[in-house]
Amino acid sequence: xxxxxxxxxNEISAFIELAGDLQGKRVLEIGCGDGRLTWLYGISAAHxxxxxxDADDITQARQNTPPAFRKRVSFKAINLEQFWSNWNxxxxxxxxxxxxxxxxx
Numbered sequence: 279x280x281x282x283x284x285x286x287x288n289e290i291s292a293f294i295e296l297a298g299d300l301q302g303k304r305v306l307e308i309g310c311g312d313g314r315l316t317w318l319y320g321i322s323a324a325h326x327x328x329x330x331x332d333a334d335d336i337t338q339a340r341q342n343t344p345p346a347f348r349k350r351v352s353f354k355a356i357n358l359e360q361f362w363s364n365w366n367x368x369x370x371x372x373x374x375x376x377x378x379x380x381x382x383x
Contacts, residue, residue, distance in 0.1 A: 293319055316351060336353045
């Protein structure tokens, strides 16, 4: 059986309906995988920190990053617990307008 990746665009439509307008917002995406969803919603976000514990997926996401996103998206191979621990140790803590956990549960 082949995998169908939402040719009708229902996934991103539902996502935008739930998340709202991301224009100019700072986003934390937990469980970004290879960045497939990141490219769909990220066109209007100001900055995206995208994390996933799978280093191979993060490598693929970095390699496939469209040029328009390269200055606005930061991919990190890290799990949520490590990210949180690192975040708590910072003197100036980055804040986010929205946190996305798509396909992460």
